[in-house]
Amino acid sequence: MTRPPLLLVDAPSLYFRAYFGIPESAAKAPDGSPVNAVRGFLDMISTLIRNRRPDRLVCALDYDWRPAWRVELLPSYKAHRLVPAGDAEVVPDTLEPQVPLILEALAAVGIPAIGCDGYEADDVLGTLATTQPGPIEVASGDRDLFQLVDDAKPVRLLYCGRGVAKLEDCDGAAVRAKYGVPPEGYADFAALRGDPSDGLPGVTGVGEKTAARLIDRYGDLAGIVAAMDDPVAGFAPGLRGKLLAARDYLAVAPRVVRVARDAPLPPVDPTLPRGPVDPDGLLAFAEKWNVAGPCRRLVDALAERA
Incomplete structure (x- = not known):
């Protein structure tokens, strides 16, 4: 019997898509703060769990979105995304405060979110895809991650360029059909x-x-x-x-x-729980930020695997 997959999620890729995919006016906390990225991201995770039925899940984070070692090789790398006269990435003002909320929700559910100093989320995904046992599915809208596809292990890319609901499940043949290269x-x-x-x-x-x-x-x-x-x-x-x-x-x-395959990641237990590890904390979070629906859908998706 084939083991369920390890689902590796490119968290920045998904929460940026969630932010731009849901109007701020459609998702606000009681204090008026927008929570569109939080709402959309949690629903994306629920959809992935429900449709892919993984037994392990890890979200990858950008601890360094523009690593110095890449910039040293190619100074133009992501240079157009820099804030004027600074080293930070241009991020919408109303998205930035939502990222810690996403991490708070993941922690209450029991889904690890990890990063690594000096490396991007892509590198975290590449290292996990290399070091963790398969089968593995990588969910991202980043085309660079087509290089991780490996039919032998196997590693598949769930390409979310058109959203999670319309993801493309890509193996080696799909990559070759799409771009003409393995x-x-x-x-x-x-x-x-x-x-x-x-x-x-x-x-x-x-x-x-x-x-x-x-x-x-x-x-x-x-x-x-x-x-x-x-x-x-x-x-x-x-x-x-x-x-x-x-x-x-x-x-x-x-x-x-090329995605790094040897980033020095912290230890991680990718086991996906059957229910939230901190149900009271998740309930309080849901009420405080007006995201009861997305939190309930995520809890239901976990329970459906039982």
């Missing part, structure tokens, strides 16, 4: 294509189709770089020129895009 080639593919949302410029004039064709022909970025200096490699002159012009970028970009 999961292990996705980081190099993304480096070639670029990603404006992360400040990755890519190679000028190289889009998804060309990037996929290059990965398919040469195997990986190292093979492409080696072929750049081979006069019989068969590059069109224009493409060779574009790749040569981006040589310095291509030397560092894959290390920026």
Whole structure:
């Protein structure tokens, strides 16, 4: 009998989507504070538990959304998200105070939420997906996490680009059908294509189709770089020129895009409880912040697994 999956949740990815998906006017605490991200996030977790039926669950956090080691390699990395004249990320004023509330609710339920200094949530997910026993499902709207898909373990990506209710359950074949590369080639593919949302410029004039064709022909970025200096490699002159012009970028970009698999995470017990570990605390939280419905739905989703 196949064991139920370990569900790894990209918490920032989901609570940003919850915040922008529910109007503030539709979810307010008794004191008038918006709780749209709290409401939406808890309902997303409930939906995932109900539909995927995991026996283990961990939420990953961004302790460092723009790690210095990535910026040192590529200064443009997420630079467009910085607040003016500062090092902090631009976060909506009404979302920031909701994040501690989400963590408070998770703690009352008994769902661990962990991060690691110097690493992003992606790296937490990558490390857990590597070190924890499978099967594993990773819930995120971040395309970079397609590189974690591994049919052998297995690890699947529940891609939430259109929301949790319309997630795409992706294995290796789905990644190849979507992008034309296997999961292990996705980081190099993304480096070639670029990603404006992360400040990755890519190679000028190289889009998804060309990037996929290059990965398919040469195997990986190292093979492409080696072929750049081979006069019989068969590059069109224009493409060779574009790749040569981006040589310095291509030397560092894959290390920026690749998710860390060895972040020094704190110990974690991923076991998903059958009910809240602090029911009184969760009840008080629900009443204080006017989120009784989402909290009840989460408790019901836990109980349905019994």
